[in-house]
Amino acid sequence: MRKYQILILFSILLFLTDCVKTKAESGVPDNILTLLLVNSILNSNSGPCATVESIQASSIGSWSPNGNVFQYSSIYPVTLNQGSPMVQVILENSDHALGGLFPFWYLDRNQYNTGFLNKDTATYIGYNTHTSMLPYAKDTSYATDPAVTIVNTGEFSQPLGVDFNFENPSGAKATFINSCRKLDIDESNFQTSEAFSFMSGLNHFWSSEKTLDVNLIFVNGSLGQAYPIQTEQAIDVAMNRWRENFSKSSVRINLNVSVISAELDGYDMLFDLSTENGYPGSLGGLFQTTSFIGKPNALNVFIVKSELQYGGVLGVSGGIPGPATLLGTKQSGIAVFVDAHRLFTNSGDLLAFDEQMLLGETLSHEAGHFLGLWHVTEAIGDNGSIANKDPLRDTPTCHISNDFNFNGVMDLNECLGGGGSDSGGKNMMFWSGAVGFTQGDITAEQGWILRLNPLVY
Ligand SMILES: [Zn+2]
Known part of the structure; x- marks a missing residue:
């Protein structure tokens, strides 16, 4: 999200040392994958390569990492190598079930004491739905607690693993999404530690251009139209700005755009920006409509008139990440709010040039x-905690000491x-x-994460 940070720090943050001990003492043996619900493969020469597998996460024990009782599953194998450069896991409660849920990763799936929390869980624990991911890595850690180093420099994966933890495991589902695009040579040789200064990553040049399919969805309903003209040309200043950002040498991803208008009554103005709920007016409900208007091989982008929350x-x-290629979940897309970009124009008008630039x-x-x-740095500023900055090495941060007006928030002009x-x-x-104000800086490591995503081909 931009402008306001609402990734709420749930009061149920974990204390890792305690968790590992508790689980280690349970002595539950490693199990292999049990029940496959879905197994789909997207693979063609002209699109993304991804495999999707969903499992019903059955409980083999419980623990209380933070005072709340979570049921946990057996440990499932995770493969990361040059031919499988990113894995995402998506956890979802069954409909109408409530409760926290999170994945717990393992450097070695045969050893319980190698568990670690990923950046997403170190920041917050999902409620009803949660996403997490690990990128192919060469001598890096993706901001975990404790910091671990995942080294997958060869064609074979380390014995990584993940288990699933649910407060309410009945009917809960976990889905693996694996990219199967083989990395280019320069991508597989990329070392995050090579960025010797924080800004040097801007000058990186990737040898090949990649493609991301984008599905623009103009949302209309009884309360209003998203935009008076619903074509790519009508927002071409914004789209060109996005293309310009993603065409930077440190990214090199071309956008392949399609456009539709959709009548989605109840979603033309949102009043609940959480992804926990699926009712009309909620962001989660809006993203669930991808089950019938989304494109599985694309980033589905909802253009909405406004939000009222x-x-x-x-x-x-x-989500961070969103579930790549997976439609119909409460996290299956992004949304932008047209009216929030207005400074010179009125609701219902075309956006002015500078407003479109901001939209871009x-x-x-x-x-x-x-x-x-x-976010390179969260609104609260970099105070050393991995919860308040991104997991990357070559991105700049904004330390809390830059809060010159002492308002507790790192304003734009304090981080320049x-x-x-x-x-x-x-x-x-x-x-x-x-x-x-333009914000097109993207470092090599940021570009590397973007390029590893299963949607990028
Ligand atoms: Zn944001």
């Missing part, structure tokens, strides 16, 4: 989230320095934006 939210992603930055930013990027710990305001993944 906060006012001022420019856009929001269904928002589209870039939310797409970045969906493909796996976090040139160093590694006082900047980030110009980065595409800064937490807020402004009309008339």
